[in-house]
Amino acid sequence: MRTIETDVLVIGGGATGTGCARDLAMRGIRAILVEKGDLTHGTTGRYHGLLHSGGRYVTKDPQSATECARENVVLRKIMPHCLEDTSGFFVTTPWDDPAYGDVFVKNCRLTGVPVQELSVQEMLRREPMLNPQISRVFEVMDGSADSFLATRSTALSAEEYGAQIWTYHHVVDLVREGDRVTGAVVEDLRNGERIGILCAYVLNAAGAWAGKIAAMAGVTVTVLPGKGTMVAMNHRMVNTVVNRCKLPDDGDIIVPIHTVAVIGTTDVHVPDPDVYGIEPDEIQFMLAEGDKLLPGFSQYRALRAWAGVRPLYKDRDVVNDRDIPRTFKLLDHAERDGVEGMLSIVGGKWTTYRLMAEESVDALAKRLGNTRPCRTAEEPLPLPPTEHQTTFRPPIRTTGPGARVAAEVEALQRAPLYWLGKHLSEVEREQSFADLICECEMASRSRVLAAIDAGAKNLDDIRRDVRMGMGPCQGGWCIYRTTALLFERRGEDGLSQANSNDALLHFLQARWKGLVPVLWGDQLRQARLDELIYVGVLGADRLRSIAEQGGGLVTDNPAVATEYVKA
Amino acid sequence: MNYETIVIGAGLSGMMAALGRAERGERVMVLAKGHGSTHWAAGCLDLLAEAEDPLGAINQLVQAKPAHPYALAGVAALEQALTRVRGVGEAAGYPLVGNAGRNLLMPTALGALRPTAFVPATMVNGEARQLGDGRPTLIVGLHELRDFFPPLIAANLRAQGYPAEGVYLELPPVERSHDFSPVVVARLFERPAFRAAIGRQLAVLVRKGGYARVGLPAVLGLYNAVEVVRELQALTGALIFEIPTLPTSVPGMRLFQAFEQALTKAGGRIQIGGWVLRGEGSGSHLHAVFSEAASREQRHMARRWVLATGGIMGGGLRAEHTGVVNETALGLPVRTPSGRSDWFQARFLDEAGHPVFRAGIAVDAQLRPLDAADQIVYTNVAVVGSALADCDPIREGCLEGIALATGFAAGQL
Numbered sequence: 001m002r003t004i005e006t007d008v009l010v011i012g013g014g015a016t017g018t019g020c021a022r023d024l025a026m027r028g029i030r031a032i033l034v035e036k037g038d039l040t041h042g043t044t045g046r047y048h049g050l051l052h053s054g055g056r057y058v059t060k061d062p063q064s065a066t067e068c069a070r071e072n073v074v075l076r077k078i079m080p081h082c083l084e085d086t087s088g089f090f091v092t093t094p095w096d097d098p099a100y101g102d103v104f105v106k107n108c109r110l111t112g113v114p115v116q117e118l119s120v121q122e123m124l125r126r127e128p129m130l131n132p133q134i135s136r137v138f139e140v141m142d143g144s145a146d147s148f149l150a151t152r153s154t155a156l157s158a159e160e161y162g163a164q165i166w167t168y169h170h171v172v173d174l175v176r177e178g179d180r181v182t183g184a185v186v187e188d189l190r191n192g193e194r195i196g197i198l199c200a201y202v203l204n205a206a207g208a209w210a211g212k213i214a215a216m217a218g219v220t221v222t223v224l225p226g227k228g229t230m231v232a233m234n235h236r237m238v239n240t241v242v243n244r245c246k247l248p249d250d251g252d253i254i255v256p257i258h259t260v261a262v263i264g265t266t267d268v269h270v271p272d273p274d275v276y277g278i279e280p281d282e283i284q285f286m287l288a289e290g291d292k293l294l295p296g297f298s299q300y301r302a303l304r305a306w307a308g309v310r311p312l313y314k315d316r317d318v319v320n321d322r323d324i325p326r327t328f329k330l331l332d333h334a335e336r337d338g339v340e341g342m343l344s345i346v347g348g349k350w351t352t353y354r355l356m357a358e359e360s361v362d363a364l365a366k367r368l369g370n371t372r373p374c375r376t377a378e379e380p381l382p383l384p385p386t387e388h389q390t391t392f393r394p395p396i397r398t399t400g401p402g403a404r405v406a407a408e409v410e411a412l413q414r415a416p417l418y419w420l421g422k423h424l425s426e427v428e429r430e431q432s433f434a435d436l437i438c439e440c441e442m443a444s445r446s447r448v449l450a451a452i453d454a455g456a457k458n459l460d461d462i463r464r465d466v467r468m469g470m471g472p473c474q475g476g477w478c479i480y481r482t483t484a485l486l487f488e489r490r491g492e493d494g495l496s497q498a499n500s501n502d503a504l505l506h507f508l509q510a511r512w513k514g515l516v517p518v519l520w521g522d523q524l525r526q527a528r529l530d531e532l533i534y535v536g537v538l539g540a541d542r543l544r545s546i547a548e549q550g551g552g553l554v555t556d557n558p559a560v561a562t563e564y565v566k567a
Numbered sequence: 568m569n570y571e572t573i574v575i576g577a578g579l580s581g582m583m584a585a586l587g588r589a590e591r592g593e594r595v596m597v598l599a600k601g602h603g604s605t606h607w608a609a610g611c612l613d614l615l616a617e618a619e620d621p622l623g624a625i626n627q628l629v630q631a632k633p634a635h636p637y638a639l640a641g642v643a644a645l646e647q648a649l650t651r652v653r654g655v656g657e658a659a660g661y662p663l664v665g666n667a668g669r670n671l672l673m674p675t676a677l678g679a680l681r682p683t684a685f686v687p688a689t690m691v692n693g694e695a696r697q698l699g700d701g702r703p704t705l706i707v708g709l710h711e712l713r714d715f716f717p718p719l720i721a722a723n724l725r726a727q728g729y730p731a732e733g734v735y736l737e738l739p740p741v742e743r744s745h746d747f748s749p750v751v752v753a754r755l756f757e758r759p760a761f762r763a764a765i766g767r768q769l770a771v772l773v774r775k776g777g778y779a780r781v782g783l784p785a786v787l788g789l790y791n792a793v794e795v796v797r798e799l800q801a802l803t804g805a806l807i808f809e810i811p812t813l814p815t816s817v818p819g820m821r822l823f824q825a826f827e828q829a830l831t832k833a834g835g836r837i838q839i840g841g842w843v844l845r846g847e848g849s850g851s852h853l854h855a856v857f858s859e860a861a862s863r864e865q866r867h868m869a870r871r872w873v874l875a876t877g878g879i880m881g882g883g884l885r886a887e888h889t890g891v892v893n894e895t896a897l898g899l900p901v902r903t904p905s906g907r908s909d910w911f912q913a914r915f916l917d918e919a920g921h922p923v924f925r926a927g928i929a930v931d932a933q934l935r936p937l938d939a940a941d942q943i944v945y946t947n948v949a950v951v952g953s954a955l956a957d958c959d960p961i962r963e964g965c966l967e968g969i970a971l972a973t974g975f976a977a978g979q980l
């Protein structure tokens with residue numbers, strides 16, 4: 001077994017782990033990050049897409065609220081290209097306790113969450129589709145966030161500072177010598193090779209899987225996986241994030257992100273973060289809740305459903321699961337369990353990932369005798385090659401609680417915030433209409449090729465980079481095109497036609513899984529058309545005998561295939 | 568205007584039925600929202616995929632499955648329909664070649680080999696048994712056409728033992744276009760200068776590589792494809808064949824045009840753009856249907872009706888999230904496989920197909936729609952094509968066969 005050595009081994013390529021790798025590298029600490037899937041394979045790629053203002057937590061979890069409010073401003077400064085400044089409403093519908101509005105405003109003030117009440121008339125002017133029976137509206141600094149792009153950008157920065165990012169590497173064991181964790185054994189899922197990593201510290205950032213990792217070192221960390229399901233609708237019926245003004249509950253937020261509006265989420269305890277299904281009644285429930293915010297919501301075309309698992313950390317002294325705080329916690333296993341050489345960072349939000357990384361790396365740096373300060377809040381993230389720099393700057397917000405921050409961010413003269421027309425404006429500027437590989441999501445050939453060149457290890461990786469296959473047709477045209485481009489681009493590096501066939505079959509299946517829960521009406525019709533294309537025109541079903549794993553592409557290794565099971 | 572027969576739906580089944588009725592001297596109109604699956608499918612005639620001898624296998628199938636659309640239409644109707652459709656192609660200068668007793672194996676745009684019984688003459692030189700004669704084949708495309716990728720096609724053909732290379736040609740000079748969809752490129756192939764420039768490039772490649780055959784995307788003209796193939800063969804000295812692209816299907820459009828010509832000649836009319844919303848009947852007789860027009864509903868009257876609206880893909884059937892499948896034009900009762908939770912297989916490409924796509928309308932031997940108690944709903948309505956129950960035309964590989972056989976039967980009733 002090959003063995004290599006580093007200062008810190010970070011486990012988990014979600015927002016938290018990637019943020020830790022960047023922070024470590026920026027402080028000059030050698031780090032290797034291992035992730036069993038692609039970056040964002042875990043909860044980070046299956047969340048709701050909300051850059052929290054903090055409003056959701058002001059009453060039940062004030063510490064989280066304050067953290068979200070602070071990080072919201074920081075993220076706008078360091079990753080504008082990943083964020084859309086949608087703003088957010090908290091609305092009191094006829095189903096909500098009208099008294100909560102005043103409590104909400106008071107608690108926003110106490111926790112430092114900027115808020116401003118609007119008239120219902122003004123709300124309807126800005127979002128005419130919302131329920132006219134809404135009685136009160138409060139505006140906050142919510143936004144929507146592309147976690148795929150943010151994580152990619154963070155990883156790129158980490159690599160620029162010298163960190164190594166190993167995707168499709170699965171931690172199979174931790175090495176413990178006496179009271180000390182000294183390293184890990186990882187498996188390269190593309191070829192089965194096992195590699196030993198020796199390190200001074202292991203940083204466990206495995207989210208909902210953190211308990212499984214800790215157990216490898218003989219330490220108990222109780223993470224309760226809480227599954228949440230989301231549904232993307234084929235339409236942005238609102239351009240503002242809309243929350244119900246009440247204590248957090250199921251199906252009470254609609255987030256407009258890219259070309260869709262996403263409703264979520266549920267919260268169902270599951271026994272294992274790798275085994276869960278999406279139940280038909282969860283979908284029905286959320287569509288019905290959507291109708292309360294926006295009459296007619298359930299009649300729009302549902303595009304896709306997915307589910308993620310919350311990494312809720314249960315402290316040893318908590319008896320009632322409901323009392324589990326939503327804030328994050330850094331566990332020092334030396335203090336807690338008498339085991340040196342490992343820290344676990346658990347809980348938290350996507351919005352607070354950077355802060356979580358800062359606290360974790362502060363602790364590690366102290367132990368390693370490194371005194372360099374954290375700079376992740378100041379230095380902006382680089383743009384990955386799949387992102388084209390836009391010259392157009394969307395108009396900046398001049399009203400509401402976000403106006404001051406918008407002006408501050410603008411003054412920094414960094415990459416402009418993301419806006420809905422971004423990709424269309426690029427296509428228009430480059431006149432690349434005739435070169436779109438995915439028409440639904442306007443992914444041009446040059447961006448798809450950039451994603452392939454950036455090291456994509458299957459079509460799903462390309463999807464995460466450029467959103468190909470995420471539109472209404474869920475890949476009807478672009479799966480074929482992208483497979484062929486992958487083959488043409490990588491053929492000389494040993495990617496065979498059989499590997500390409502396998503990539504195509506794998507991705508068809510990956511798209512199918514998230515479609516099944518929402519297949520009726522137009523989306524079912526679309527699925528049937530895709531079947532005609534892949535079976536009746538292309539004969540893809542006949543490729544199985546000449547399809548084969550390999551060529552650097554990961555496919556059906558059970559370690560990365562989340563099993564959706566029917567209850 | 569009063570029609571004797573109105574056919575709802577302009578797919579292959581509807582066109583076949585309309586042609587049959589018009590040729591019997593009836594006043595016929597085809598009323599449809601849009602085009603049918605001709606414009607999406609490969610433009611070949613699939614009779615039954617998983618059989619060397621489709622006709623033989625269909626003879627067995629109709630014995631084993633009396634409710635299958637082939638059994639209802641009868642094998643004789645299928646055979647006569649095939650004769651008629653070949654006549655339609657012939658008359659339009661677009662012959663269909665093949666044999667109901669032996670499937671051809673045709674290369675796809677992925678380089679897989681797909682069985683089908685009849686193909687347009689423009690494709691036949693690509694049949695696998697010919698490709699297997701040991702002489703190399705060249706697959707060519709255009710970078711600008713994003714629905715056809717020669718290197719992958721050729722590599723997959725090689726992996727199956729057929730020597731092939733895949734290259735891109737240079738797009739001959741054309742005025743700036745915003746898109747190069749299959750239809751746009753097919754229009755370019757109608758231009759002599761464009762064809763000549765492609766032919767010159769091909770001739771050089773063929774001479775250098777000693778290729779016996781050249782496969783191109785199925786975009787070799789919208790109206791004169793057979794001529795284009797002949798011309799390219801003369802220019803290159805190689806056998807030329809077309810391979811179906813991603814939709815829109817140019818060969819499917821040609822097939823539709825051939826039917827359109829035949830139907831017009833027989834005195835029939837086609838009205839595209841009207842979505843039929845409901846019917847009006849008394850007892851078991853359908854008097855009229857209402858279609859959605861620009862601002863008001865339009866009422867159409869006829870003595871006899873053919874429902875050819877396709878299945879879930881055609882829009883003739885619509886599934887609701889409640890687990891109900893509705894027939895969209897006349898509100899006919901639909902046979903649906905159990906509840907929504909059993910509609911799908913876990914694997915997209917599962918050989919068994921997804922049960923929901925077997926949903927459809929049950930009919931009697933004269934194709935008249937039946938309700939749950941097997942009573943006839945309308946005596947003057949015949950249901951044809953993919954809207955019929957108990958068949959998954961895509962997975963069984965009989966999309967065109969079912970459409971033609973049932974459409975032909977409805978044309979003769």
Ligand SMILES: Cc1cc2nc3c(=O)[nH]c(=O)nc-3n(C[C@H](O)[C@H](O)[C@H](O)COP(=O)(O)OP(=O)(O)OC[C@H]3O[C@@H](n4cnc5c(N)ncnc54)[C@H](O)[C@@H]3O)c2cc1C
Nearest residue numbers: 012014015016036042043044047048050171207228350351
């Ligand atoms: C349904 C839902 C909706 C949410 N919505 C929001 C929201 O709108 N806004 C917000 O701010 N937050 C939201 N959150 C919270 C947020 O998504 C998470 O807190 C955050 O993504 C966690 O990131 P992470 O990096 O800690 O974990 P993850 O993203 O899960 O990363 C952990 C990684 O570890 C990897 N891993 C596990 N085991 C191994 C192993 N053995 N070897 C190698 N790698 C391994 C996994 O593959 C995974 O990629 C939501 C959470 C859920 C569940």
Ligand SMILES: Cc1cc2nc3c(=O)[nH]c(=O)nc-3n(C[C@H](O)[C@H](O)[C@H](O)COP(=O)(O)OP(=O)(O)OC[C@H]3O[C@@H](n4cnc5c(N)ncnc54)[C@H](O)[C@@H]3O)c2cc1C
Nearest residue numbers: 045046047049260304306460470510513514555556561562
């Ligand atoms: C903010 C946000 C916005 C979104 N917007 C949209 C949208 O507009 N449109 C849309 O379609 N989706 C959208 N999504 C959802 C997205 O497409 C995915 O559904 C989501 O990221 C979960 O991934 P998945 O469906 O691939 O998960 P899964 O289906 O669980 O797949 C998980 C992983 O397992 C791997 N895998 C799957 N099957 C196999 C197998 N058989 N063998 C080996 N590996 C396998 C895949 O490669 C994948 O990486 C959005 C998601 C987010 C977070």
